[in-house]
Amino acid sequence: MTGDTGRGGRPGARRAVLAAVSAALMATALPATAAAAESVPRWTAQRMTGSVGSMHVVTGTNNRGQVIGWGVTPDAEWRSFLWDGERLTAPPTLPDGSEPQFQAINDRGQVAGYDKLADGSRRAVLWSADGRPRALGATGIVGVQDLNERGQVLIDRRPHQRDLLWDGERLRTLTPPGPDEAAAPTQGYQLNDRGQVLANTYPRLTPAPQPHPERTFVWRDGASSWVPTPPGTGEEAVVLPAGFTERGLVAAEVSDPSDPSGHRPYLAWRGKVTPLPPLPGTGYPALSRRQDSVNERGDTVGTVYDPQADKLRAVLWSHGRPRELGGGSGGDNRAVVLNERGDVAGWSVTARGVPHAVLWRDGRMHVLGTPEGHVSSRAAFVTDRGEVSGTATSERGDVYAFLWRRR
Template sequence: MPQSRLLVPLLLAVALPLSAAPTAHAADRVSVTELPALPGQTASVAGVNDFGQVAGSSSGNGPQHAVLWHRGKTTDLGRGNATAINRRGQVLGLEYLSGSGTYVQHPRIWHNGTTTDIAPSGSGWVSATAINSAGAVPMTYSTSPYGYHQEAASLWKDGRQQGLQLAGGPHLTISVINDAGLVAGSHLPMFGTDSHAFRCREASCGRLPSVPGTGRYAVSAANESGVVVGTRDNQPLRWEGEGVTVLPGGVGGVAANPQAINERGDIVGWTQDATGTKRATVWRGGRQVVLDVPGPAEALAISDSGDIVGWSSASGQRQAFLWRHGRVVELGTLGGAYSVPVALNNFGTVVGHTTAADGSYRAAKWRVLPTWPTTTR
């Protein structure tokens, strides 16, 4: 393996001048609507694509079902829990199979009315949370239906399984695949200190350079240039090629979100200020930029156009915001006091969770009209 190298840029934090609250004009550009659950249930959101298709789950009375929301219609995809959606509208999810063993969970792909079971042969508990535009899905799994340790890894691609040659578990995690097929994740041994992040290309896997610490790595996202981002021990990290950079700003972390980095290489997350307060942060060109949003706050996702969504809890309740072109827009709620975004697309659609006036939790979609003409999605 190439020798690890640690690069720590000495750069100053930059605070952008933002309004503490949006103007009336900015507020008028936001609409919030509920994404309805199946009858008698509660909905949650997993993601949104650039065609405005939203994937999520509906649970409560009876089995959990995956759902797809699009153009005002709620489609029941069948039993399971949606974890991601790609540009083609393929929804990835997981279904717990009772009666097949103590720990049996299979990944599903729902698309155009069909359901495909993509579990590796002989697997027990399977975890799969990422799908690329070609429908490729990396996954980790236990090799017995009576244990949940993630001991092995595989890639579903072109209708078949392809094993990923990684160090055995028991705690393998894969959370990232880009459209070029780069896969990234982390390994935590049962005993010892050999925790590391890894990257796979065409089933050839290798360790990513390490940084000092004792905790496990949390790999969040990768862009099409192959830049991988994540966190270890409150150190926000960026891997490119054979190098690793600890992002500036001191204590902090990259957002645990597949949209934590965009195609320009901007990265979102949080850093801690001198008072110990969490601040929403974006790293651009290696520089730390602290968004002037009241803390505690965190930036959760960024689009390719540079829109950033996150939450601020200065009022005591988390409330969703969108940052665009140096301005902050409060996204609002469905009548309650709480809202948190989950994902956004490049056409002004944000999805997440909020409360209604009675305090109940709802899945929600915000439409934030852009300041430039675009196609409506």
């Protein structure tokens, strides 16, 4: 599973919520003030030892407790790593490759990513659970977007091309529905274990823009269909994917120039559309737009804007109804991912602007704790076992990967 982009924000702004940990690089080094929740800490933070530098970013985790990411060495080189519960290890390299990068991991322990060829171009690579690398035949790529439990790999070829799926035997091109989109580039967003891909089109810049804005579709075995939109959606509306489940439920957002509310999040399944409204007295509901932001029960997470408090409030939508996750100590609350039992991970910002990693479970905020010697922390992933991975920023401004477990 991987981390992807997300958004949410105040009026007139589109907030990029990149994989939650990368935002930790911007954390303000202020004295830590714990967000209000448990009176006694009930979580332990374990640093992923074997540092590859002073800056770490977590890019994926699985239910075996393995974590992948990358760090920047003192000589400003990127180094990828896998943490197995005891140490960090580097990805093995193919004989003709260099600078391998881990980008997605599944519960079988397979890892997908890329390495570089002699000319500097990237090619897609799949590493087996025992570390053996295999080139997938896709070169000149941006990277890998997702990996499912079948070992299929979603490959990113942007800009202005069509993304690919390696189905275990060959490369397949993601094609959108209909002849009108014959030349439209496509971007794969997420891959489920059935081999379905959630993807979207985006305008071709050359030689001329496409007549249609971004639209979301589901692709499988060469066939594709548009994700339905809420009633009244205009032709110029942009539809962006936010999440995808094994049963094919899609979480998405529509941004319609004719709609004064800006954009509307919703769920779509078997042709039925369920709007996701804001909390009473708030506005601008926005989904996390992370691959782990919707679960099989149809729960999904994001934020709404509270104009009276001038802050963002974390929200869990269940069966289409919003519920504030609550807690915190004066600043924004961010819900970014959730697991199958409904645990939600993210962070809470203090009144002084310092983020601290939190987990919401059964309606209660649990402060995971900012490790000793660190001033801020953010949660990025939560496994179905309830383990949370993310990063913490030290007093010197260094960023390290951590795993939080309940005592």
